[in-house]
Amino acid sequence: MAGGPGVDLLERARELDVADPLRAFRGRFSIPDPEVVYLDGNSLGRPPRAALEAIRRVGETWSEALIRGWAFEGWLEYPLRVGDLLARGVLGARDDEVAVADSTTVNLYRLASAALDARPDRPVVVVERSEFPTDRYVVEGLARERDLEIRWLDGDPIEGLATDQIVEAIRDDTALLILSAVNYRSAAIVDIAATTAAARDAGALVLWDLSHAGGSIPVDLAANGVDLAVGCTYKYLNGGPGAPAYLYVRRELQAELHPPIQGWFGQRDQFEMGPRFERRPGIGGWLVGTPGIIALAAAEAGVALTAEAGIAAIRAKGTSLTSYAIELLDAWLAPLGCSLGSPRDPARRGAHLSIRHPDARQLTSALIAQKVIPDFRAPDSIRIGLSPLTTSFEDVHRGLAALRSLLAA
Numbered sequence: 001m002a003g004g005p006g007v008d009l010l011e012r013a014r015e016l017d018v019a020d021p022l023r024a025f026r027g028r029f030s031i032p033d034p035e036v037v038y039l040d041g042n043s044l045g046r047p048p049r050a051a052l053e054a055i056r057r058v059g060e061t062w063s064e065a066l067i068r069g070w071a072f073e074g075w076l077e078y079p080l081r082v083g084d085l086l087a088r089g090v091l092g093a094r095d096d097e098v099a100v101a102d103s104t105t106v107n108l109y110r111l112a113s114a115a116l117d118a119r120p121d122r123p124v125v126v127v128e129r130s131e132f133p134t135d136r137y138v139v140e141g142l143a144r145e146r147d148l149e150i151r152w153l154d155g156d157p158i159e160g161l162a163t164d165q166i167v168e169a170i171r172d173d174t175a176l177l178i179l180s181a182v183n184y185r186s187a188a189i190v191d192i193a194a195t196t197a198a199a200r201d202a203g204a205l206v207l208w209d210l211s212h213a214g215g216s217i218p219v220d221l222a223a224n225g226v227d228l229a230v231g232c233t234y235k236y237l238n239g240g241p242g243a244p245a246y247l248y249v250r251r252e253l254q255a256e257l258h259p260p261i262q263g264w265f266g267q268r269d270q271f272e273m274g275p276r277f278e279r280r281p282g283i284g285g286w287l288v289g290t291p292g293i294i295a296l297a298a299a300e301a302g303v304a305l306t307a308e309a310g311i312a313a314i315r316a317k318g319t320s321l322t323s324y325a326i327e328l329l330d331a332w333l334a335p336l337g338c339s340l341g342s343p344r345d346p347a348r349r350g351a352h353l354s355i356r357h358p359d360a361r362q363l364t365s366a367l368i369a370q371k372v373i374p375d376f377r378a379p380d381s382i383r384i385g386l387s388p389l390t391t392s393f394e395d396v397h398r399g400l401a402a403l404r405s406l407l408a409a
Contacts, residue, residue, distance in 0.1 A: 009328060013393035016324065022317050025309055025389045029238070037372040037399045041387025042212060042352040045238030051301035058297045069293070076270075079244070079291045080284055082300045086246055089307025090237070091210070091229075092220035093248055096282045100233065100246045100299060101291050104211055105134045107230040107247040108178070110286070112142055114257040115176045115205045115228060122175035122204070128153045128161060132184045135209055139178060148175075159343050160188025167198040174204040181213035182350035185377050187322075187342045189217065189350055193224040200225065211235060214246075215306045216351040216388070217315050227253055236314075236351065236387055237306055239299030244292060249283060263288030305389065314388045318351035321386035324393055325353050328400040336407035341381050351388060354381040355403070363406055372402045 017023060029046045038046060061069050069075050082100040087093035101107075116125070127139045129152045143150050151169055155161035160183050170177065177199055182189055192208065199206045208229040213219050215236030221229060229248040233239030249257065262277040264270055265287035269278070279285035306314065322342070329340055333355065341354030357363060357380060364376040374384045382403070386396065 009331070010394070010397050013324065013397040016320065016393040020317065020393070022309055022313055022388060023392075025305065026392065028305065029390050031390075033371075035371050037395050037402070039372065039374040039384040039386065039391070039395065039399050041238075041390055042216075042235050042383070042385025043375055044234055044241055045236060045302065045387055046390045047240060047298075048238050048301050048305050050305065051238070051240060051298040054297035054301045055294055058294050062293075075291075075293050078293060078296045078300075079287060082296055082303060083246060083283065085300065085307060086214075086233075086237075086303050087221075087248070090215055090303060090311060091248065092218065092224075092311075093222050094251060096284075097221075097251055098246055098248045099283045099286055100244050100296060101287055102245055102247075102289075104209070104230050104232045104245040105138065107245050108135060108207065108209065109138050109142075110260055110288075111207050111228045111230060111247055111249070111257075112138060112176060112178060113260040115207060116142065116146060116148070117260070118257055119175035119203075119205065122173055123147075124149045124151050124171070124173045124175060126151045126153060126166075126169050126174055126177040126204075128155055128179065130155065130157070130183070130185065131178070132180060132209065132211070135178055135180070149173075155183075155188070158186050158188070158341055159348065160186060161190055163191045163194045163198075166190070166195050170199055170202045170204055172202065174199075174202060177204060177206045178209065179206065180209040180211070181219060182217065184212050185341070185381060185383070186354055187212070187350035187352045189213075189343075189348050192219060192226065196225050196227070200227075212350055212352070215311075215314065216318055218311050221248060221250075226250065233299040233302060235385075236389075237299070238302035238387075238389070240295065240302070242295065243299045243302070244295055247283075247286060249286060251282075254282060254285065259286050259288075261288050265289060265291070309389060315351075317388040318386060319346045319349075321388065321391060321393065321396060322346065322349055322351065322353050325384065325386065325396050325400060328397065329353075329355060332400060332404040333407065336404065338403075338407070352383055352385040354383050356380050357382065357407075363403065366406050367399070367402055370402050372399045374399070
């Protein structure tokens, strides 16, 4: 698959794999078919062996402890324990600022609603027109319910949003900005610190979607003064299909903002079954309903692996992987009609790449038939997710060599 003109590049891929300080982590994931080149870890990460073991272990506990597991095994506080692990080990947040529960969409709606309630005299929400669909749909629904104006941003399709462009849109009528730290299609990175500071100066709040950032780049929520954030655990955090999402509320805002859904897991004295809702203090007051313990156990294993590897090392490898892929694209694919749909500057680029071609949809299907698994994003992008804990440089070589062969044919 990778002979001919690419021999030197293949040798270099193998040298990079030997020198990779994270190479041992790949062996801690279940990879039953080594012939599969998996380039979609930014949609669904591979399963950690520890996650599969955790699922088995919870099943045994369920059998033996039954309902006693809620008390004896600490299941009641599981969303907060995993939240603290995620906060310290991945997100650069403080204890009692992150809870792992529900879905990204539900969490986005809850935090956006609370933010809008806290800025009742400001009628504008700012969001990018090419933002991930669920974020846009939630904003459109809230705007319709509350008679708000949406101020749409149009970022460059490759380079994304410029900080000056975002700052210009934040005015004294702005209640809330909803932005992805890493664009889901192009991987363009938004400057979290500068955007957050500009919004605070203008009296607005920013809600960050970290779904393609958490576990792939440093987000440093505390250092950057971030107010609100959500994200998922099934991409770079390898928590499993449909794994619970997370929400972050800066400690200083937790008493000011009011959850729009008052569930019994957010109640101060939960098992007193009181007549009125009295929110428990801290991030626990943002819990709603009964958490999925099996899913949390798998997510915890993925988060723990990421924390152990360290976000700085993960970011360094992600940058190297995408840079190597761009080198192959320029040498092999550009002459065959492909172009790069992601920023060339590694500081502006997350851990996935978009390769643009008019026949991207058909090429993606053909690659999958050859056991090379990327994904397609309309209108013309083959998206390759280079998950640093599981993707090797030789994977990148094999995957793009397969694409080259399809294009040449």
